[in-house]
Amino acid sequence: MKRLIIILGLLLPAVFLSVSQGVAAPRLKNWTGSRGWGAEAPYVRLYNVKTVETVRGMVTAVQRFIPGRGMSAGVRILVRVGIDVMDVHLGPEWFIENQDLMIHPKDQVEVKGSKVFFRAQPALIASELIKGDNIMRLRDENGFPAWIAWRRH
16 A cells, blocks of 8 residues: 555656646647748848838828738838828738837828839838837848848858
C-alpha cells in the first residue's frame, strides 16, 4: 500500500503537468498571418523609393478596398489636390484601424508616398501621413511597411 501511495505521489504531478501543458498550448490553426500584406506580396512591392513625392490637400473620402486577389481589405483616402483628386493607399485595414490618428472627410492632410499606377490609374502608396501636429508612419525610408514586424537579414 505504501508503495502504491509513493508511485501515485510521483505519477499524479507528472500527469497533471502534462495535461495542463496541453490545455494551455495555443491553437494556431486560425492564425491569419498578414492576410496578403506580407513583405513579398506583389501589391506591397509596388512601393518605389524613386517615385516618392508629397501632396497636400483635403480628404474627400475614406474607403475600404481590396488591393489584390486573396488579400484582406485596405484603407485608402481620396485627397483633393488643387483641382485633382489623388487616390492615396494607407495600408491594411487591420493595421490602420488600430492607429490613434483618425482620418475623416474634410481633414487637411499632407501625405508622402510612392506614386504608382494601380489598376491603370495613378495612386500614391503612403509612407507618412501628417494631420495637424500628428504623424502616422506607414513605411520606413526604404518603403518597408510598419505593419510587418519581422525583417530578413
